[in-house]
Amino acid sequence: MDIDADLRAFLSQFVKVGELAATMRPEGSSALLADVLTEHLGRPAGEMATVTKEIVGYRFADYDVAFELLAGPDVVAIGIGGGEHRHHASLSDLVGSPWTNTPVGQVDWADVAVGADQTRRVVALGVRLFHFHDQPVAVLTRRNSRVHGNGVGVIEVLCPDSQTASDLLAEATELGTQRSVLRGNVVSLDLMGYEAEGDGYRFHARPDVPVEAVVLPEGALERVRGHVLGVAEHAETLRRYGQHLKRGILLYGPPGTGKTHTVRHLISAATHHTVILLSGQTLHYVRQASTMARHLQPAIVVLEDCDLVAMDREIGPTGQPLLFDLLDALDGLDSDTDVAFVLTTNRVDVLEEALTQRPGRVDLAVEIPPPDRAARRQLLELYRGDIGFSSEALDEVARLSDARTASFFKELIRRAVLYAAEEGVEPADAHLLTALDTLFSDQETLSRNLVSGFLDPTPGLD
Structure with a gap:
């Protein structure tokens, strides 16, 4: 496309104004992320290649543990300032583009589950500055976030030597596996989590x-x-x-x-x-x-x-x-x-x-079949706890409840206790036998079948 000389000159000056605006910041404002990383790494941060690894939600805490151990006590953690773009832009974009002008901010922290009743404070969005194998490294960790549309977490490493960056990620992966917060625990995988347990596991x-x-x-x-x-x-x-x-x-x-x-x-x-x-x-x-x-x-x-x-x-x-x-x-x-x-x-x-x-x-x-009579008697003894039912009553229930399952007897004891509570007295044999009659009654057929897993034969059907 042909552009006349005056328009070309205007566009050239406009580009220079934009570049100048990108490099200027108000007096007293935060340091720029690119400047801090450049000083730590000893080379312009925007000129270095980033080594990146995506991590699923249940591994994020493992990597946080690994980087804490690898970084040691002299680590410096910095945050990323700016708007919402910081949750989506790569580290190379944050430090390499003349238009971003990204300032240093506060580290974003999050509490993630590391046990049934334990949490760990992790760097949800921030950069760790430390040395690894005598090389300066900058490690950005960004946790997966449904709010910001990030389906997986991300680790990005800047280092003057790209092989050292790759070695760091490999060692962090191995160490994170060895020290995994999942190891030795009981976990389930979820289609979707809830609040703090929204990383696909519980x-x-x-x-x-x-x-x-x-x-x-x-x-x-x-x-x-x-x-x-x-x-x-x-x-x-x-x-x-x-x-x-x-x-x-x-x-x-x-x-x-x-x-x-x-x-x-x-x-x-x-x-x-x-x-x-x-x-x-x-x-x-x-x-x-x-x-x-x-x-x-x-x-x-x-x-x-x-x-x-x-x-x-x-x-x-x-x-x-x-x-x-x-x-x-x-x-x-x-x-x-x-x-x-x-x-x-x-x-x-x-x-x-x-x-x-x-x-x-x-x-x-x-x-695992339905319990026989002896097993039914054991189950009744187990589920009654310290309730004072007589041995004779328990023997009778075991004899009468052929082909019933463990869940049937749990419900039987519960109902007996409920009937006694309604009368305001301690559970006794009469409550147990009443509960048995109720569960056996025609009006309770469906409930009995659902609880025990035992289906009564229906007349007229083979």
């Missing part, structure tokens, strides 16, 4: 379920514990003789028989294991959970109601059916990886042969 308190609180058929609990915990106890011996450590166990039976309760006991006993819980829609994250478990071993991955996986023919996040994601997760781990997959199902009949009949995927299947 911590849970480790349950306290002792052996005596688990009522299963004779020998069943010992088999389950031996397969999950016994292998872990003898991991080094198994490795020395070239035996595989990864394993899978399937707990199956009707609803309410104690599968989840058994899993809670395993989690309670596996105090040194990282436990990753998946259920419902989060079963889609099985591949991600498998990767986490490999890095944080010894680990247990719990997949509740895994029959949903076998029945799901929709394409998952990896572009293949969800069942294949599960099979790949079970197959993809190295044989010496100390990871146990614990699967539960109410519908063992719908599980694929590929899932249940290939060693290395599921090595052990244990049925």
Whole structure:
């Protein structure tokens, strides 16, 4: 396009005015970010290449721990001033463009969960200045933020030597894995979090379920514990003789028989294991959970109601059916990886042969059936606690409640206590028997079935 001489001269002067305005700042205003970084790095910050790494939400605290350790006590942390663009612009844009004129500001901090009842104050947006391998480095960390549309966190490193920047990121990754805040904890992966737990994961308190609180058929609990915990106890011996450590166990039976309760006991006993819980829609994250478990071993991955996986023919996040994601997760781990997959199902009949009949995927299947009479008596003794029901009344309830499950007896005791509370007296045998009659009544059929997982036969139907 032809431009006359006068217009060309005007545009040239306009550009110079803009460049001059970008370099000027009011007297007494904050130092410019580019100037501070340049002074620390010994070279113009805008001329250096940035080494960048994206990090998912559940790893952000790990990197904060790693950089705190690598930086040491002499670290200087500075913030980034300016408007909302600082949450989106890269570090190279913040220091390299003559138009940004980004000032130093206050560090943005955030409290993130690092345990069921613990948080850690992390640098949500800021720059750490320190030396690594005798080289000056500037490390920007930016936490993922739904408010600002950032789906993942970002780490950006400036250093006169780009290889040193890459080495720093590699060492921070390794150190962050070793010192991971997830290690040894119980976590679940969430489709979406809530407030401080909005990073796609949630911590849970480790349950306290002792052996005596688990009522299963004779020998069943010992088999389950031996397969999950016994292998872990003898991991080094198994490795020395070239035996595989990864394993899978399937707990199956009707609803309410104690599968989840058994899993809670395993989690309670596996105090040194990282436990990753998946259920419902989060079963889609099985591949991600498998990767986490490999890095944080010894680990247990719990997949509740895994029959949903076998029945799901929709394409998952990896572009293949969800069942294949599960099979790949079970197959993809190295044989010496100390990871146990614990699967539960109410519908063992719908599980694929590929899932249940290939060693290395599921090595052990244990049925958790409705309790027999002796087990029902144990459950009543367990759930009554210090309530003074007589042995005769408990024996009678155990005899009459054939094919009922553990959840049925929990509800039975609760109702007996409620009836006594309504009368303003201590729970007694009469309240227990009344509660049993009520649960057995025709008016309570649906409630009874939902609580116990036991379906009464319907006349006229096969």
